[in-house]
Amino acid sequence: MEHAVEQAVRIIRERYAEPLSLDAIACAVLVSKFHLLRVFRQVTGVTPGRFLSAVRISEAKRLLQNSDLAVAVISSMVGYDSTGSFTSRFTESVGIPPTQYRQLSRGEGEFTVRSSAEGQVDLTHCQLRGVVRAVAKPVSSIYIGSFDGPILQGHPSSWTTAEHLGPFVLQQVPRGICYLHATMLAAREQSLETMLLTATLGPMCIDPYVDSEVELVLCPQVWSNPPVLFAAPGFEMLAEQAPQPGFKRLSSGFK
Structure with missing residues (x-):
C-alpha cells in the first residue's frame, strides 16, 4: 500500500506541470483509482488532487523567489492554463498574492498574519x-x-x-x-x-x-x-x- 502511494507522490512531484488526473496516476502505479484514492488519503492525509495542487503552488513559490520570470510564465510552468486561476489559488493557499510573495521572499515589504478571529470577543471561542x-x-x-x-x-x-x-x-x-x-x-x-x-x-x-x-x-x-x-x-x-x-x-x- 505505502509503496504505491510513494510512487504516486513521486509522479506528482516530478510531473506536476502536466495535466495529471487521478486515472493517469493510478494507471502509472498499477492500481485502481478507487484504491489509490483511499490509500493515498490514509498515508498523506489528503487526496492526490490536493497534494498535486500543493506541489504546484510550492514550486511556484520557489520560482517567484529564485527567478524574475513573470507571474503568467510561472503560472504556465506549474500547470495552470489561466493566470487568474493561478493567482487566486496562490493567494488562497499562501495568504498573499504572487507579486507580494516575491517581494516578501526577497526581504522587501512587510506581511502581518491576521487570524480570522482577530479583534473578536466570542464566548464560544x-x-x-x-x-x-x-x-x-x-x-x-x-x-x-x-x-x-x-x-x-x-x-x-x-x-x-x-x-x-x-x-x-x-x-x-x-x-x-x-x-x-x-x-x-x-x-x-x-x-x-x-x-x-x-x-x-x-x-x-x-x-x-x-x-x-x-x-x-x-x-x-x-x-x-x-x-x-x-x-x-x-x-x-x-x-x-x-x-x-x-x-x-x-x-x-x-x-
Whole structure:
C-alpha cells in the first residue's frame, strides 16, 4: 500500500506541470483509482488532487523567489492554463498574492498574519494551551496556528509565534473542527544547512467548555508530507535553504 502511494507522490512531484488526473496516476502505479484514492488519503492525509495542487503552488513559490520570470510564465510552468486561476489559488493557499510573495521572499515589504478571529470577543471561542517540542535546535521562530485543513495553507483561525520551545497559548480558537499546525527551521547536526520541521494535529474538536492541552513534536518532513504553503513573516528567506524530502526507497528503474 505505502509503496504505491510513494510512487504516486513521486509522479506528482516530478510531473506536476502536466495535466495529471487521478486515472493517469493510478494507471502509472498499477492500481485502481478507487484504491489509490483511499490509500493515498490514509498515508498523506489528503487526496492526490490536493497534494498535486500543493506541489504546484510550492514550486511556484520557489520560482517567484529564485527567478524574475513573470507571474503568467510561472503560472504556465506549474500547470495552470489561466493566470487568474493561478493567482487566486496562490493567494488562497499562501495568504498573499504572487507579486507580494516575491517581494516578501526577497526581504522587501512587510506581511502581518491576521487570524480570522482577530479583534473578536466570542464566548464560544477557546483558549488552547500546549507544549511544543522538537527533535533539533530551532534557528527560527516557531509558528503555531489553527487551520481548517491538513495542509498548512490559507489563513489561520488563531495564530501565535514562539521564540523558544516549550509552553504556548493560542487565543480565540473557534469551536468546532480544526487542524493545529506548527513549523520552524532547525540546524542540521555538523552542518551549516537548515531543515524544515513541521507538526500537525487533527482533525481536532475544539470545545469552549472543555479545557484543552496538546503536545506538538516538530520533526523533519518526509516524502508523504504535503508542502508547507502558508507564508510566515520572516520565514520565507530562510525556508528556501531547507531541502525537500527525498524518495530513497524507490527503485532507480521507476519512470
